[in-house]
Amino acid sequence: MVTKSAIVNRFIKGSRKTGIVAITSRCNCRCRMCNIYENEPVDISFHDMTKILDFMAANKFLITYFTGGEPSLHPDLVQIVEYADSLGLVTSLTTNGSISSQTLHALKEAGLYAVSISVDSWDPAFADEHRRHSKIGQKQQKAFQTAQMLGIRTYGMTYLGTHLDPENIEKMVAHVNFALDAPFGFCYPVTSKESTYRLGQSASLHSMETMNRMIERLLELKKKGYRIINMTSYMEDALRFHHGQAPRFPCRGGEYVFYVDWFGDVYPCFMKKKLFNILKDDEPVLPTSVACNDCLIECFREPSLLAYLSSPQLVFREIAHGSPIKETILWSR
Numbered sequence: 001m002v003t004k005s006a007i008v009n010r011f012i013k014g015s016r017k018t019g020i021v022a023i024t025s026r027c028n029c030r031c032r033m034c035n036i037y038e039n040e041p042v043d044i045s046f047h048d049m050t051k052i053l054d055f056m057a058a059n060k061f062l063i064t065y066f067t068g069g070e071p072s073l074h075p076d077l078v079q080i081v082e083y084a085d086s087l088g089l090v091t092s093l094t095t096n097g098s099i100s101s102q103t104l105h106a107l108k109e110a111g112l113y114a115v116s117i118s119v120d121s122w123d124p125a126f127a128d129e130h131r132r133h134s135k136i137g138q139k140q141q142k143a144f145q146t147a148q149m150l151g152i153r154t155y156g157m158t159y160l161g162t163h164l165d166p167e168n169i170e171k172m173v174a175h176v177n178f179a180l181d182a183p184f185g186f187c188y189p190v191t192s193k194e195s196t197y198r199l200g201q202s203a204s205l206h207s208m209e210t211m212n213r214m215i216e217r218l219l220e221l222k223k224k225g226y227r228i229i230n231m232t233s234y235m236e237d238a239l240r241f242h243h244g245q246a247p248r249f250p251c252r253g254g255e256y257v258f259y260v261d262w263f264g265d266v267y268p269c270f271m272k273k274k275l276f277n278i279l280k281d282d283e284p285v286l287p288t289s290v291a292c293n294d295c296l297i298e299c300f301r302e303p304s305l306l307a308y309l310s311s312p313q314l315v316f317r318e319i320a321h322g323s324p325i326k327e328t329i330l331w332s333r
Contacts, residue, residue: 001085001111001113002085002088002089002090002091002111002113006088007062007090010062010088011062011306014060015060015061015062016060016062016256016306016307017056017059017060017061017062017063017256017257017258018061018062018063018064018065018256018257018258018303018306019052019056019061019063019064019065019257019258019260020065020067020257020258020259020260020299020300021049021052021064021065021066021067021259021260022067022068022069022196022197022259022260022261022262023043023044023049023066023067023068023069023071023074023077023080023262024041024042024043024044024068024069024070024071024073024074024262025039025040025041025042025043025068025069025196025262026041026042026043026068026069026070026073026074027068027069027070027073027096028070028073028096028098028133029070029096029098029131029132029133029136030131030132030133031096031130031131031132032130032131032132032161033159033161033189036068036069036196036197037069039069039196042262042263043073043074043075043076043262044074044262044263044264045076046076046079046080046083048264048279049076049080049083050083051264051278051279052260052264052278052279053080053083053084053087053089054087055278055284056087056089057087057088057089059286061089062089062090062306063089063090063092063303064084064089064090064091064092065092065093065094066080066081066091066092066093066094067093067094070095070096070098070099071093071094071095072093072095072098072099072100072103077103077107078103078106078107078110079110081093081107081110081111081112082110082111084111085110085111085112085113086111090113090114091111091112091113091114092112092113092114092115092116093107093112093114093115093116094115094116094117094118094157095115095116095117095118095143096118096131096133096136096140097117097118097119097136097137097139097140097141097143098133098136098139098143099143101142101143101146104143104146104147104150104152105146105150107152108150108151108152112152113152113153114152114153114154114155115143115147115152115153115154115155116154116155116156116157116185117140117143117144117147117154117155117156117157117182118131118140118156118157118158118159119140119144119156119157119158119175119176119180120137120158120159120161120163121137121163121172121175122171122172122175122179123137124137124138124141125137126163127140130161130163141180144156144180144181144182148181148182154182155176155182155183155184155185155229156176156180156182156183156184156185157185157186157187158172158176158184158185158186158187159186159187159189160186160187160188160189160206160211160214161189161204162204162205162206164214165206165210165214166210166213166214166216166217169214169217169218169221170217170221172184173218173221173226173228174226177226177227182227183227183228183229184226184227184228184229185228185229185230185298186218186228186230186298187298187299188211188238188296188297188298189205189206189211190205190270190271190295190296190297191205192270192271195259195261195265195267195270195271195272195274196261196262196263196265197259197261197270208242209242211238211242212239212242212243215235215238215239215242216239218230218235219232219235219236219239222235230298230302231302231305231318232317232318232320233248233249233305233308233314233317233318234249234298234301234302234305236248236317237249237296237301238296241293241296246293247293248313249301249304249305249308249311249314250290250291250292250293250304251269251290251291251292251293251294251295251297251300251301251304252290252291252292252300252304252307253268253269253272253290253292253297253300253301253304254267254268254269254272254275254287254290254292255268255286255287255288255289255290255307256290256303256304256306256307257269257299257300257303257304258275258286259300260278263277263279264277264278264279264280265277266278266284268287268290268292268300269292269295269297269299269300270297270299270300271294271295271297275287
């Protein structure tokens, strides 16, 4: 399994990129904020996945973040994680919580470094209705317990839907921190249909004013000591964005962070058009000097902050609020 010292060594040598890789379109939930289940069921083959991982290892990627669909439905998930780990890539996985204990055990042996588990509410009945999957709330809780017992770095990931607001968000964070004994992270709600990662086509979204108040509250909770892995610099830039000001740290999606789907198509993020196909195009070239402030998707803006770790302004802000560099990048509990 990749160690912290190996991660630091690769980082010092210039490996800073993150690949968000959707290995399957299949999903066993029908979440109200996501339409990915409407795609035809497709799994990327293990052979093609090794080509993608080889490309990442050769192009100074540090982190490979496996997603879907529900990645645990991919028949070769364990072998994919094992291969990525053998290349020295930091492997992370996101799951809707339906992942089995058996699969988590196998992933731990394969070298899985971190797992994020979706959690929507402190109310299991709401979770079932929200994801339209029977007993998903109970399954999520079991997944937290198993992953933590195995020593996998584990955190909760919550989509800031309209069921949450500035008044009840502290209850949500406290549920993840104390009832589930995990750090809390949030997904910024957006809609997109540009890529295969279809977001929010049937979801209602908060107003920008409400999102501003919500993030202000989350930032207050973080400063009070709640375990919130979203970086202070990201949340402060979100507030600047809400007020019509330019964020201090532009997104580097398409330079330091990429989305790769089950066809091998590579996108700068969920919101922009395809760059190339790793499996079909000869000698694809990665863009350079990207600086984008079109949206606030944390999946791309936060990994982009790896490009700014030489900035004293960023480092001092993060150290001042609970070492989130350690918790966000290395997922330490």
